[in-house]
Amino acid sequence: MAVKTWTKATLGAAALCGVLSMGAATANAAVFDFQQAGNTSAQPLGFSQGSISGTVTAQYSGPYAGSLTPVVTQNTYGLGVSTWYHENGEVDGAPGVETLLFEFDTKVRLNSVSFAKADDNGCVFGLCWDDDWTVKVDDVTVANDSQQNPFLFGGLSGIVASSFSVSANGWDDSWRVSQMDVSAVPLPAAAWFLLTALGGLFGTRWLKKGQTA
Ligand SMILES: [Ca+2]
Ligand SMILES: [Ca+2]
Ligand SMILES: [Ca+2]
Numbered sequence: 001m002a003v004k005t006w007t008k009a010t011l012g013a014a015a016l017c018g019v020l021s022m023g024a025a026t027a028n029a030a031v032f033d034f035q036q037a038g039n040t041s042a043q044p045l046g047f048s049q050g051s052i053s054g055t056v057t058a059q060y061s062g063p064y065a066g067s068l069t070p071v072v073t074q075n076t077y078g079l080g081v082s083t084w085y086h087e088n089g090e091v092d093g094a095p096g097v098e099t100l101l102f103e104f105d106t107k108v109r110l111n112s113v114s115f116a117k118a119d120d121n122g123c124v125f126g127l128c129w130d131d132d133w134t135v136k137v138d139d140v141t142v143a144n145d146s147q148q149n150p151f152l153f154g155g156l157s158g159i160v161a162s163s164f165s166v167s168a169n170g171w172d173d174s175w176r177v178s179q180m181d182v183s184a185v186p187l188p189a190a191a192w193f194l195l196t197a198l199g200g201l202f203g204t205r206w207l208k209k210g211q212t213a
Pocket of ligand 2: 129131
């Protein structure tokens, strides 16, 4: 009987804990709008809003990679990558693969990332081009040549991670990252502390009740 009530109390506390952490995540949701007037560049580019902060780094792999220095560009359409002299500063896949790597100072829940300049798909004289992006979360590919915009991480539930990246790997890919939507996640240690405290509180009370009955 005592074991049964203890289990019930723990489950109740766990459920309450889940509700509390969900509430915290929603309250701490942050939309980063990278669209900005003018033309600037940085490597890396820092971002910060509320309790969420981190950096964006431009990467390039392909011909002459060793002698080129990619930088993050920013304009009214959002973030891009400039690797070659006289290029348009968008994340593009020719002649090599350009990537924007987003790294967070603490783990966050990734909700979505939005793309700009991805609306000019079409064909000319039978030659077609098609903007798409390859998405990695903590260095693991979660989508290959996706055209989902905004791209939703893990469907509607999001993914808890400390980094993600978006790459252009086709000759016909050229776009920018306009926004990202992420949420702060409560520290696991704090959640466990709460769970243990609540479990102890209700467990003790119900155990006492069981003894007197
Ligand atoms: Ca580029
Ligand atoms: Ca493509
Ligand atoms: Ca484009």
